[in-house]
Amino acid sequence: MIMMDVFKLNFLVVGLYLTLLLSLSKADTCGVSQFCFRSPNDCFPASECTYFVGWSPSNTDGAVDFELSMSGTSGYIALGFSKDGNMANSDIISCLSDNRILRYYASGRTVPTRQTDVGLSNENTTIADDGTITCSFTRQLSLVGQTNYFDLNDPHFLILAKGQRQDESIYQHTSNSRYSSDDSYDFKSETPVTQGSAQGTLVTLPSQPRQPTTERRTNTPKSTEQSSEDPCGESQSCLRAPANCYPASSCTYFVGWSLSQNQDELDFEFTLSGNNGYVALGFSKDDKMPNSDIIACLSSGQLTRHYAISRAIPEIQDDVGVSNEKVEVVDGTTKCSFTRQLSNAGFPNFFNLSQDHFIILAKGDSNGQSITQHSPQSARYASETSLDFKSAPVSVGGSEDDNRGAKIKAHGSLMIIGWIGFVSIGIVTARYLKDFLPRKTICGKPFWFRFHAMCMITAWFSFMSSFILIFITLEGWVGTGRGDNTYYHAIIGTVAVGLGTLNPVMAIFRPHPGTPRRPIFNVLHFAVGFLGWLCAIVATFYGVRIYYSTTGNVTDIDAFNVMIGFTIFIVIMFVVFELHILSTRKKETSTDNIALDSVTDTPFEEQRNRPTQRTQEKIVGSAAVRNIMYFLYIIGVTLTVLYLVITIVIKDS
The missing domain is CATH 2.60.40 (Immunoglobulin-like)
Structure with a gap:
């Protein structure tokens, strides 16, 4: 009976001893017998961590024992020592999936170069069923005279990475498979301490993944x-x-x-x-x-x-x-x-x-x-x-011109004021209003002619100064390197400026009224001016797309849609003007069916037959209608110009 009790007592003691040993084997050693850098922060054992690095002073003088583990299948896992937390200029120890442990050095952000396997001992590598690599080794703190072998007597950052390999060549790690410590570590310290603590005990060292930090x-x-x-x-x-x-x-x-x-x-x-x-x-x-x-x-x-x-x-x-x-x-x-x-x-x-x-x-x-x-x-x-x-x-x-943006804005604004504003009004004035504006003369010329000339001369100064400004700002021709929109804008815009410059030169040398070549001039003058205006509108479409493509809508209405609306508006107005002319023109009240035949050097009254009283009443009625249309046209053009110019000025201001 006594022997049985003794046997039970011994069995109980052995059980308690084995339980104690088992519990001790599962105890977290981080901060007790070794330093640790790991994630999640309290993971243990290493097989349960995303990554785990443990180190402690070796029994060999001047050496440190390391343990390294990273979850997931890979061709290698690597531990690097860096002076600034970056891969460039780092001393690397890589544990390969074929159980080898090799040394490398990264001179830059390139594939590390193979180094002599010195300063390492007690290497051991295991591969788990899920592909997780775990390795351990002893590294000497320093080796005098050995190039690219960092002296761990000085604090260093830790870098962890994993990736694929071919034989001894290790490939670039993936972007989500690299971790580095927030701080440099003193590897020769013999007593683990809590970072920032004076108690002298450690739960664990900081071990959260280091994201790129500011x-x-x-x-x-x-x-x-x-x-x-x-x-x-x-x-x-x-x-x-x-x-x-x-x-x-x-x-x-x-x-x-x-x-x-x-x-x-x-x-x-x-x-x-x-x-x-x-x-x-x-x-x-x-x-x-x-x-x-x-x-x-x-x-x-x-x-x-x-x-x-x-x-x-x-x-x-x-x-x-x-x-x-x-x-x-x-x-x-x-x-x-x-x-x-x-x-x-x-x-x-x-x-x-x-x-x-x-x-x-x-x-x-x-x-x-x-x-x-x-x-x-x-x-x-x-x-x-x-x-x-x-x-x-x-x-x-790059450009050293701090006012480059302002100059580009000025270019766009001047082009819009010249072509969309003054040219649009000048063309309609000459084409449709010479019979209906007040029959007055200014310096011997009809009022409509002076107003038309003023619009065109102002437009020329506006778009020519803009043309010169953009060449100075861009230091020459843009070429094809800026993209199709910019290239087409430059080509078509240059054609428009060329035609817009040719037309007033033609006007200076126009034949006298009544001469055989005057009708040819009238047709060419109208055709060149009108074609230049159309080219300018197309170039403006490209310009709007270029300038506003860098941001979203500047206001509630997109500028490109405004240009579409403007184009539809002028087409409708031209059709209405033409229909109105067809319904009111009488042969006896007009001696010139070509738009610009009245551009002469003689007073307006001397070029017209005096209409009858009845005809005069019809002209007055038609003039009122056409003047209203002309007024609406000017309002539409002015609003378009104001919108485009104002949004150019306020954009990015």
Whole structure:
């Protein structure tokens, strides 16, 4: 009986001991016997974590024991040591799916290069059934004389990544498979401590995934910003303004890019002055916002992809093809850097940068991950031509003209005032009003002729000054690089200016009334002027599309629709005028059936037969009707001009 009780007691003790051992084996060691960097924050064991890094001082002097695990199937998982949290210039240890542990070094945002396997021992790798790789190794803190072997006696950031491989070559990790610590760690510390705590005990070190963060500083930016050598055109391509500005912090905007060593990625950095909710870099086939692939860097530190179908707010896209994101805000200037794949066939809105594209820059306010319409024209910039991102480094200087936007507005306003305003009124005055305006003369010429001439001369000065202004502003001909709309606008507009200049020259050398060539002049004068006016209207349509394509509607009515309404309006008015002429014209009251035969050097009264009293009464009645039509026509033209000019002036102001 006693033996039985002793046996039961021993069995109970053994059970309690085994239970204690089991509970201890499941106890979270983070903050007790090792440092940890993991996610979720309290995950344990490592197999239950998205990622897990544990380290502790090794029994070997001057060494650290590491344990690394990342969930999900991959060809490799990697632990990197970095001085600034970026992939560029990092010492990497990669655990491969074939159970090897190898060393690499990343000199830039390119595929890391293989290094000599020194300073590592006690390597062990296991692959779980779900593909999760777990590895452990011992690393010496430092190796004197070994290139690219970082000295962990100094604090370093941790970087984690996973991806696919081919033999010993490890490929670019995906954008959602990279993590880095918020702080640098002291790996030679022997006692785990809670970050920011003085108690000397640790639950765990900070282990949330590091999203791209915003660093707000007031000191001078580091890295290449402090270099006195301009890399543009040497080691990277640049788009910037003012021309040749450097460093980037001194530019209104700056975009730099270079092709990776494996020729399938581009490293970008761009800077926009001004403190906003976001800055964005877009790739477009025609320098317009519609149909553009956009990467936005938010002031919250996030980097997001968007696609603009039209002038509406861009739609957020899958975060693919972009890695090594970093956002900084320094003295109100936002700087963003990232690596982008040249192409990704699986995503239709991911533009293939192996082909030439325009660059668009913009900034504005953000709401969470959503970006709102960029602010005024001064906050949107575009390259003058499409760019070859795979070419040798080039430097594309931007405009140094701070008044460029105002000059473009002046160009559009003067063209509209000249062609849509004065020419529209001048043509109708000569064609339909010479018989009905007051029969008075000014300096020996009929009143209608003086009014017609005044409109045309004012129009010529208006559109000619606008024509010269745009050539000076754009520094020459725009060519085909700005897109079809701009090219057609320039061609047709130039034809209109040419015809508009030829017509007054023809008028100076017009034959005298009654001579055989006078009818030929009248027809040509009317045809050249009318054709120039039509070309100007078509060019205005293109101009409106170009200018307003960068934003949504300026007011409740779209300017392009206003131009359509104006065209319909003048067609209707011309038809009504012609019908009215047919119903009132009498052979005995008119000696000139061609519109501009009355453009003479003799007084109006000497060119007309005096009508009868009855005819005079009919003329007075017809004149009243036509004057009302003329008044309505002038109102319609004036309202159109006012709308277009005012919206040009207030747009982006």
